[in-house]
Amino acid sequence: MLQILLLAVQIRRDSQGRLIRVWTVGAVSPFERVGNSGVTGIRGAWNHYFALQNTSRENERLLHENNTLKLQINQLQSKAAEADRLAALLNFRKSQQSVPMLGARVIGASADTASQTAYLDRGERDGIRRNMAVITPDGVVGKIIESYRDTSQVLLLTDKDSGVGSMLADSRIQSPVGGTGEPLLAMKYVANDDAVNLGDRVVTSGMDRIFPRDLPVGTVAQIKPGNPFKQIRIRPAAKLESLEEVIVLLSLQPLDLKKEPETPSAGLAEKTAPGLPRPEKP
Amino acid sequence: MNDTYDLRVAETHIEVHQFRGGAIVATTLLALLVQTSLPVYFPKFSIIDLPLLITIYFGLSRRNPSTGLLLGMAIGLLQDSLSGPTVPLGLYGIAKTIIGYLASSIGARLDTEHPAARFALTMVFFGLHQGLIVVTRRLLLAQPETWFTMRLGIAAAVNAVVGVLLFMLLDRLRKK
Numbered sequence: 001m002l003q004i005l006l007l008a009v010q011i012r013r014d015s016q017g018r019l020i021r022v023w024t025v026g027a028v029s030p031f032e033r034v035g036n037s038g039v040t041g042i043r044g045a046w047n048h049y050f051a052l053q054n055t056s057r058e059n060e061r062l063l064h065e066n067n068t069l070k071l072q073i074n075q076l077q078s079k080a081a082e083a084d085r086l087a088a089l090l091n092f093r094k095s096q097q098s099v100p101m102l103g104a105r106v107i108g109a110s111a112d113t114a115s116q117t118a119y120l121d122r123g124e125r126d127g128i129r130r131n132m133a134v135i136t137p138d139g140v141v142g143k144i145i146e147s148y149r150d151t152s153q154v155l156l157l158t159d160k161d162s163g164v165g166s167m168l169a170d171s172r173i174q175s176p177v178g179g180t181g182e183p184l185l186a187m188k189y190v191a192n193d194d195a196v197n198l199g200d201r202v203v204t205s206g207m208d209r210i211f212p213r214d215l216p217v218g219t220v221a222q223i224k225p226g227n228p229f230k231q232i233r234i235r236p237a238a239k240l241e242s243l244e245e246v247i248v249l250l251s252l253q254p255l256d257l258k259k260e261p262e263t264p265s266a267g268l269a270e271k272t273a274p275g276l277p278r279p280e281k282p
Numbered sequence: 283m284n285d286t287y288d289l290r291v292a293e294t295h296i297e298v299h300q301f302r303g304g305a306i307v308a309t310t311l312l313a314l315l316v317q318t319s320l321p322v323y324f325p326k327f328s329i330i331d332l333p334l335l336i337t338i339y340f341g342l343s344r345r346n347p348s349t350g351l352l353l354g355m356a357i358g359l360l361q362d363s364l365s366g367p368t369v370p371l372g373l374y375g376i377a378k379t380i381i382g383y384l385a386s387s388i389g390a391r392l393d394t395e396h397p398a399a400r401f402a403l404t405m406v407f408f409g410l411h412q413g414l415i416v417v418t419r420r421l422l423l424a425q426p427e428t429w430f431t432m433r434l435g436i437a438a439a440v441n442a443v444v445g446v447l448l449f450m451l452l453d454r455l456r457k458k
Contacts, residue, residue: 109321111314112365112374113331113437118322145367153366161368241325 082244088137092247099212100250102126106243107151116159116179118142118243123150131210133249139216139237140164140204141246152248156240157185157217165207166217168196174205177217177234183241184221187232194230196223202234212249299343305455310336310357318364329437331408333357335445337378338407339452341385342394350389354382370423377414381407397446404445408438 011019104126108119122128124147134141134154142162146153155162162179166187173196175189190196200220206213222233313332321328337357341350358378362371385407388394394403412434419427 106322108318109328110365110369111317111333111361112369113328115365115368117366117368119318155366155368159368243322 086245092137100127102128102248102250104128104152104246104248106246110153114181116156116162116181116240117145118154118156120152120154120246120248121150122248123148123152125149127250128152128248129252131252133211134246135211135215135249136238136243136246138239139218140211141238141240141243143210144248154246156243157236157238158183158240163208164211164217165205166202167205168220169201169203169214171195171200174207176208177202183236185218185234185236187220187234188229190230190232191228192225192230196220196230196232198223298345300457301340301343301455302457306340306353309340309452309455310353310360314357314360314364317361329433329440330444331411331437331441332448333361333374334378334381334408334411335404335441335448337382338385338404338445339449341382342389342400342403343452343456345386345389347383347386347390350382350384350386351379352382354378354380354385357382373415373418373423376418377411380414381411384410397450400449401442401446404442405438408441412438 005020007019102122104120104122106118107121110117120128120134128144128147130144130147132144134143140157142154142156142159144152145155156179157164157177158179158181160179160181163176164178165174166177167174168190171194173190173194175187177185177187180186187202198220202217202220204211204213204215204217216237218234218236220232221235222231224231310333313336317330317332337350337354340353344350344353355375355378358375359371361374361378362369365374385403388403392399394400413429416427416429419425
């Protein structure tokens with residue numbers, strides 16, 4: 001036995017050192033492993049189940065902090081969106097300084113559940129009269145149908161009594177676009193032979209003598225064959241369901257807006273304010 | 283003056299409710315204000331006809347056809363005034379006068395306090411109100427108007443649900 005031990009002390013393994021070390025390590029390491037697992041398990045159990053007095057408090061604090069941060073983000077997003085809209089309005093006004101126009105806020109809606117109108121915070125005292133055009137930097141909104149001393153009422157494009165002289169921006173095919181009482185507008189008199197594609201831009205033609213030529217009206221969203229005209233639905237360019245600020249063109253004479261170089265984006269804001277930094281949308 | 287009194291019709295006891303001073307006027311004005319303000323921020327809200335719900339509620343509660351008729355007329359004309367030139371004065375006035383009268387008359391004959399009864403009555407009155415508007419537009423104004431759309435069906439159900447909840451809230455304005 002002693003001989004074997006002495007031999008083991010002397011014999012070397014190439015990679016693992018002396019044989020006695022191999023045996024010793026091989027004999028001890030399973031116990032070490034078991035011991036380590038036990039200690040780790042006990043420590044884990046202690047940390048995760050028993051030593052949690054502060055975790056609940058910490059969790060509450062973090063939740064509170066998280067909610068506060070969410071609120072702050074919402075407020076900042078709202079402010080950024082408002083700044084975005086106001087910057088677009090300002091850019092538009094700057095680019096069209098020769099055109100008399102007035103910014104106004106939407107303060108109310110129609111009491112009639114079926115009609116699509118909105119009240120503005122500006123009226124006759126500010127020079128607003130019936131049949132003046134109302135737009136946003138995105139596109140056409142509607143026209144003034146009633147003007148009171150300090151407020152006025154806009155008939156939105158989506159109202160079924162509404163209409164605007166329009167044409168397809170590329171092919172220059174003209175046809176009035178009217179409201180349907182639904183979110184989409186209808187382009188009424190485009191012959192079946194005329195080529196129209198989904199996504200085609202529709203702009204004002206100026207033929208109604210209310211809206212200046214080439215203002216964005218919307219984009220073609222649906223096309224169905226009809227008799228004798230195609231049934232075309234237009235998605236409005238202006239966000240008519242969430243209007244907050246608008247521009248009233250203070251003239252009853254046909255106006256010519258300065259045309260800016262075309263950009264891939266259909267919105268007037270982008271067209272009239274090239275190169276200007278626009279705050280990032282949240 | 284008694285706060286409530288019994289109306290005996292066909293051997294049934296139906297309570298006629300009185301409201302706190304100014305409650306009807308304040309509620310009506312608030313309803314019109316909310317009707318014209320909220321859709322700016324929540325466009326889907328425009329599906330709810332709060333002035334109609336107020337007309338129905340006070341008609342059913344007061345149970346006096348004359349009062350119901352006059353209240354309906356007043357609310358309808360105010361709604362017409364706030365709707366702008368696309369809605370001729372009298373369109374909602376006519377419809378709500380009739381609804382106010384009918385609600386008061388039915389309220390005087392039936393017990394309409396149960397939520398299920400209120401739900402059903404609000405749906406029926408909403409449909410009738412819409413029918414009256416369509417008839418007025420077609421016959422008196424010669425305007426093409428569709429009788430029924432899916433949106434109207436949904437609106438009737440939504441208004442009935444909102445009506446039941448609103449009526450429970452308005453019950454708190456009654457004198458005990």
